[in-house]
Amino acid sequence: MSKDASQPDSNSTGYPRWQSVLGIFGVPLLLATIAVICLAEPEQPWASPTLVSPLGTDEFGRDVLSTAIIAAGLSLLKGLAMMSATLILGLLAAEIITLSRSSALSEAIRMLARVVESIPIVLWVFIVVIVMKDHRMVVAGVAFTLVVLPSAITIIAGELLRLRHTPFIEAAYLLGVPEKRVLVRYILPKAGAVLFPFAIQILGGAVAVDGAVGVIGLGSRVDLDLGVFLIRGKENFLLHPQILLIAIVMYAAIYLYLIKLPRLWGRGNGAWALR
Amino acid sequence: MRKELLAAVIVVFGAHALVYFLINVLPDATIIALGIEGAKQEVLANLQSEIVRRSYSEVVVGLASLDFGYTIDRVPVDYELGRALTLSFPRIIGAFVIVCAAALATAYVRRVPRTLVTFLSFLPPYVSAFFALLALLAVGAASPGHPALGVLCMVAVAISPAMLAVGQAAGIMQRNLTTEFARTLVSIGADERFLRTRLLANLVAELVPSLEKVFVMIAAGLLFAEPILGLPGIGTTAVRAVRRADPDLLLGVTLVFSFSVVLARLVAVIIRRRFGLSA
Numbered sequence: 001m002s003k004d005a006s007q008p009d010s011n012s013t014g015y016p017r018w019q020s021v022l023g024i025f026g027v028p029l030l031l032a033t034i035a036v037i038c039l040a041e042p043e044q045p046w047a048s049p050t051l052v053s054p055l056g057t058d059e060f061g062r063d064v065l066s067t068a069i070i071a072a073g074l075s076l077l078k079g080l081a082m083m084s085a086t087l088i089l090g091l092l093a094a095e096i097i098t099l100s101r102s103s104a105l106s107e108a109i110r111m112l113a114r115v116v117e118s119i120p121i122v123l124w125v126f127i128v129v130i131v132m133k134d135h136r137m138v139v140a141g142v143a144f145t146l147v148v149l150p151s152a153i154t155i156i157a158g159e160l161l162r163l164r165h166t167p168f169i170e171a172a173y174l175l176g177v178p179e180k181r182v183l184v185r186y187i188l189p190k191a192g193a194v195l196f197p198f199a200i201q202i203l204g205g206a207v208a209v210d211g212a213v214g215v216i217g218l219g220s221r222v223d224l225d226l227g228v229f230l231i232r233g234k235e236n237f238l239l240h241p242q243i244l245l246i247a248i249v250m251y252a253a254i255y256l257y258l259i260k261l262p263r264l265w266g267r268g269n270g271a272w273a274l275r
Numbered sequence: 276m277r278k279e280l281l282a283a284v285i286v287v288f289g290a291h292a293l294v295y296f297l298i299n300v301l302p303d304a305t306i307i308a309l310g311i312e313g314a315k316q317e318v319l320a321n322l323q324s325e326i327v328r329r330s331y332s333e334v335v336v337g338l339a340s341l342d343f344g345y346t347i348d349r350v351p352v353d354y355e356l357g358r359a360l361t362l363s364f365p366r367i368i369g370a371f372v373i374v375c376a377a378a379l380a381t382a383y384v385r386r387v388p389r390t391l392v393t394f395l396s397f398l399p400p401y402v403s404a405f406f407a408l409l410a411l412l413a414v415g416a417a418s419p420g421h422p423a424l425g426v427l428c429m430v431a432v433a434i435s436p437a438m439l440a441v442g443q444a445a446g447i448m449q450r451n452l453t454t455e456f457a458r459t460l461v462s463i464g465a466d467e468r469f470l471r472t473r474l475l476a477n478l479v480a481e482l483v484p485s486l487e488k489v490f491v492m493i494a495a496g497l498l499f500a501e502p503i504l505g506l507p508g509i510g511t512t513a514v515r516a517v518r519r520a521d522p523d524l525l526l527g528v529t530l531v532f533s534f535s536v537v538l539a540r541l542v543a544v545i546i547r548r549r550f551g552l553s554a
Contacts, residue, residue, distance in 0.1 A: 114282070115289035118533035120495035126517040127297050127525065208399035215401045215499060216514050230405055234503070237412055244405065251402045252394075259393050 027257060031073035046240065055242045058232070060222060064242055071224045072250040078141060079206035085145045086202050087195070090152035095183065097153065098160045106157060113150035121147050121205065122212045129218055136218065137210075144209045148202060159194045163187050197262060204258050211251070226250055279544050283537040288335075290533040291526060295331050298522050322347075334526065343530075344523030346516075352527040355512060360531065363497060363508035366429045370493050373433035378440035382471050382478055387445040396438035400431075400492070401499035407431040408503055419505055428504050432496035436489040440482060447481045448474065480550040483543045490539040494532050 047057040055064035097106050116124065121144070128143035129136055163169055164187070172182050188195075213219055214227025221228060226247050233244025329337070329344065337344060343352035381387060395403075407427040414423075451457060451474045460470050497510030509531060516524035 111282070111285060111289070114286050115293065117491065118286050118290045118536045119294075119529055120491055120498060120532070122495060122498060123513065123517070123529075123532070126514075127294060130517055130520045131297055204397050208401075211399060212401060212499070216502065217518065227401070230401065234405070234408065244409065248402060248405055248409070251399065255394055255397050259390065259397060 027076070029073070029077070031069055031076070033073075034069065049242075055246060056240075058240075058243060059236070064246060067224055068226075068229060068246045068250050071226045071229055071247075072254055074224055075207050075210050075226050076203075076254060078137065078210050079203045082141045082144050082206035082210075083199055083203040085141075086148050086152050087156075087199055089145065089149055090156045093149070093153045094157035094160055097157045098164065099179070106154075109150055109153050109157075113154050116147055116150055122209055125209050125213065126216065126218070129213055136213065140209060140213050141206075144206055148205065152198070152202070155198055156191075156195065159191050160187060163190055166190075200258055200261050204255065207254060207258075276544070276548075279541060283541060286537050287530065287533045290529055292331065294526055294529045295334060295522075298520060298525055299328070328522070338530075343527045346524045347519060347521050352523045355524060356509070356527050356531060359507065359509040359512040362506075363501070363510065366425065366432060366497065366501075366508065367493060369426075369429035370433035370436070370496070371489070373430065374437045374440050374489055374493075377433075377437040378444045378482055379475070379478075381441045381444035382448055382475055383468070384445070387441060389442065389445070392438045392442045392445070396435050396442060398435065399499075400435055400496040401503060403431040403434045403496070404428075404500040404503040407500070411504075424504050424506055428500045428506055431500045431504075432493055435496060436492040439492065440485060440489065443482060443485060444478055447478055451477055476550070480547060483546045483550075486543040487536055487540040490536050494535070 043053075043057050043061045043063075045057060045059050045061045047053065047061070049056040053063045053065065055068075058064050058067065093109075097109065124147045125140055125143045129140050132139045169182060169186055172186055177186075211225065211227030211230070214223060214225040215230055217231065219225050219228045221232065229243060229247035229250075233241075233247050237244050334344070341353065343356065345351055346355055407430065411421075411423060411427060448471070452470070457470060457474065460473070461467075497508065498513055499510065500506075501508045501510035502514045509528070512524065513528040513532075515521070516528050
């Protein structure tokens with residue numbers, strides 16, 4: 001079967017696709033690795049800034065800059081894990097729903113999505129975290145995935161259903177191409193136009209929820225978490241403003257990176273969330 | 276409309292029932308949340324006896340007679356919620372006005388900085404609140420009770436939904452300006468301002484379905500902005516309920532949030548019907 005003409009062969013950014021993948025998944029890993037290498041042994045609490053430690057140390061004697069970089073890298077890694085889990089589970093469930101052609105099932109999932117979206121997602125996560133306080137971070141991740149899942153299934157199933165009715169895919173079915181091959185070879189690459197921006201939205205939400213648990217005081221003060229950084233920064237702002245400032249800068253950097261990801265992937269100009 | 280009303284009831288009570296189920300997974304969640312697992316047995320037993328665990332049917336029957344139960348401090352939940360809502364209401368309305376004004380103003384703007392708008396709409400709500408706090412600390416106005424606190428809280432809550440609305444409005448306006456109708460008006464010499472004013476009704480009709488999302492974002496903003504800025508209100512009450520795993524208060528907060536979001540959706544449906552658009 002000939003390749004669909006509407007599908008771009010190469011990345012429109014001009015970079016090979018592997019470089020884009022490296023840009024997306026490599027940055028958080030690189031951040032975490034550099035920070036771990038740079039992280040020195042704990043020193044004196046609230047040490048003054050030096051050349052080696054430009055923002056000084058915090059109340060635990062840890063270098064503020066490298067701990068903030070580690071926290072940002074960890075936030076992104078945790079976000080990537082939550083996003084991957086949501087997308088994989090969402091895709092599997094959406095595929096089952098579209099293949100079963102059960103309108104009752106899809107209506108039930110849509111209603112569940114409406115129920116879940118009727119209160120802020122962070123509130124759901126907080127409720128689950130407070131009920132299951134042990135393994136807080138894992139619980140927060142699982143709760144986020146489960147809460148976002150109904151909406152993810154609705155969106156992915158809608159896109160899969162739309163693509164299944166395009167002439168190109170219908171032709172593939174008529175030619176007897178097996179279902180699995182149609183999905184992997186033809187539907188999923190075309191669904192990327194919707195799935196990729198959606199994945200970044202989930203990633204942004206996951207990073208926000210990860211920090212939110214620390215912001216409302218459900219985290220431990222020694223956690224390498226940007227939310228905990230914000231709270232500690234607020235408490236120590238008058239004498240040590242660098243903690244709050246670096247946490248805000250890290251958040252700004254993470255979200256700038258996220259809104260620029262579609263450009264790196266060659267899918268738009270970074271204004272995807274507006275459409 | 277009947278179908279929408281039925282769906283609204285299912286959504287509100289669905290969220291309520293789900294939260295009830297979650298906070299009853301662990302029977303002593305409050306004790307865990309308060310961090311007093313190591314307290315004396317008689318103290319724990321005393322506290323547990325004070326927290327009245329009601330079955331879900333009892334909770335629903337109570338709701339029918341407007342009995343929302345009691346907090347773990349033995350204060351009626353309806354009193355707590357009423358007080359919190361009274362304090363938060365001006366902030367919610369103010370934030371909503373900011374969102375509407377920003378969206379409508381976009382109709383008259385030729386070029387919207389899309390990257391900045393996307394960035395601000397994507398930022399977690401608590402980062403906006405910390406920005407507000409930084410601004411207050413910078414001007415030395417962060418003392419409790421300062422009038423600037425309420426205004427800044429409102430702005431911090433409104434930033435994300437306002438930017439979302441601005442982004443959507445910019446896209447809708449851009450599309451509407453290239454329609455046959457708009458091009459015809461331009462070709463007969465219509466003023467651009469006049470043209471944009473004529474397209475305002477279309478913009479409102481297309482933005483109205485986002486009302487639900489705007490209210491969820493405002494609620495999420497209040498969850499962080501109020502506690503961070505040290506203001507009492509529904510956000511602070513919700514966070515207090517979460518921190519102490521206060522069962523009845525959490526259920527009450529859930530009802531308030533889901534009811535307001537569902538109400539926003541119903542209003543959107545009614546407005547779209549009046550414009551002659553499908554729901």
